[in-house]
Amino acid sequence: MATVINGKEHAQQLRDNLAIEVSKLKSDHALVPGLAVVLVGEDPASQIYVRNKAKQTVEVGMKSFEHRLDTDTDEVTLLDLIASLNADDAVHGILVQLPLPPHIDEFKVINAVSHDKDVDGFHLMNVGRLNTDGGGVVPCTPLGSLMMLKSQLGDLTGLNAVIVGRSNIVGKPMAALLLKANCTVTIAHSRTKNLEELCRTADILVAAVGRPRMIQGDWIKPGATVIDVGINRIEENGATKLVGDVDYLSASEVAGAITPVPGGVGPMTIACLLHNTVQQAKRIAGIDLSD
Ligand code: NDP
Numbered sequence: 001m002a003t004v005i006n007g008k009e010h011a012q013q014l015r016d017n018l019a020i021e022v023s024k025l026k027s028d029h030a031l032v033p034g035l036a037v038v039l040v041g042e043d044p045a046s047q048i049y050v051r052n053k054a055k056q057t058v059e060v061g062m063k064s065f066e067h068r069l070d071t072d073t074d075e076v077t078l079l080d081l082i083a084s085l086n087a088d089d090a091v092h093g094i095l096v097q098l099p100l101p102p103h104i105d106e107f108k109v110i111n112a113v114s115h116d117k118d119v120d121g122f123h124l125m126n127v128g129r130l131n132t133d134g135g136g137v138v139p140c141t142p143l144g145s146l147m148m149l150k151s152q153l154g155d156l157t158g159l160n161a162v163i164v165g166r167s168n169i170v171g172k173p174m175a176a177l178l179l180k181a182n183c184t185v186t187i188a189h190s191r192t193k194n195l196e197e198l199c200r201t202a203d204i205l206v207a208a209v210g211r212p213r214m215i216q217g218d219w220i221k222p223g224a225t226v227i228d229v230g231i232n233r234i235e236e237n238g239a240t241k242l243v244g245d246v247d248y249l250s251a252s253e254v255a256g257a258i259t260p261v262p263g264g265v266g267p268m269t270i271a272c273l274l275h276n277t278v279q280q281a282k283r284i285a286g287i288d289l290s291d
Contacts, residue, residue: 165209
């Protein structure tokens with residue numbers, strides 16, 4: 001049976017380290033990192049995410065600023081709020097919860113956030129840096145996945161990594177990170193031929209598809225490390241359940257290690273958001289990032 005990569009424990013460890021770092025920033029530099037989260041509309045899942053993010057921000061000793069706007073808020077009002085947060089010295093990270101209502105241009109809003117306060121790594125400047133010198137902020141879900149992979153496997157050099165999914169928020173940045181870690185990287189998507197065979201070549205298999213239990217145990221190379229990014233809500237035996245993109249039961253009989261859903265990539269994503277906020281606060285204050 002595969003080793004379970006426990007995302008809750010990894011996230012707790014990261015938050016514990018961040019709490020120590022935040023306390024040092026306060027005592028040594030009089031700096032309290034602040035994260036502003038902007039939510040437009042009433043999407044129930046987004047409301048839960050925003051509540052969790054705010055709670056965990058405060059728990060590690062940082063300041064949390066919440067801005068909740070009505071669904072019919074116009075783009076100009078949202079852009080004005082972002083401009084005021086860009087100018088606010090108490091705010092070091094700005095997160096606009098996605099998805100936005102359809103009348104708002106997501107691309108425009110993401111790039112209106114100062115790249116110095118972007119904690120999602122979605123701003124064009126940070127996307128560019130991830131794919132060049134690597135000096136910017138890295139999207140939270142791939143960053144958390146990489147941290148767990150390194151903790152599980154150590155040096156990733158030379159490993160074959162297959163990522164199923166090519167979105168801007170997961171698949172592509174995951175590929176950039178694994179390439180930087182010296183893996184040989186293949187990105188698969190809905191038009192990929194012989195997907196099952198391709199998955200069987202992977203030492204590291206990352207599933208970021210959004211299709212419940214699509215990847216079966218017999219798609220997995222024995223001993224491979226599987227990172228299941230998918231979060232799918234399904235009805236089963238009269239109950240609502242969260243499942244990943246990987247069929248956990250069959251996969252865990254073949255894989256060497258695997259992240260569960262829930263309790264895998266999800267908790268690390270929020271912990272990495274806090275990590276990115278601390279990094280941005282240090283960057284803005286001119287504090288060495290390795291301090
Ligand atoms: P997107 O819908 O943006 O992208 C899905 C990708 O999967 C696309 O590239 C698509 O290919 C590919 N795809 C779809 N169907 C198939 C198929 N049959 N075979 C191969 N590839 C396929 O999703 P996201 O990247 O935003 O999210 C992926 C999953 O991860 C979702 O379940 C989401 O909820 C979850 N997620 C979890 C997070 C966490 O914190 N744990 C954070 C973010 C997302 P194509 O490009 O050709 O259409």
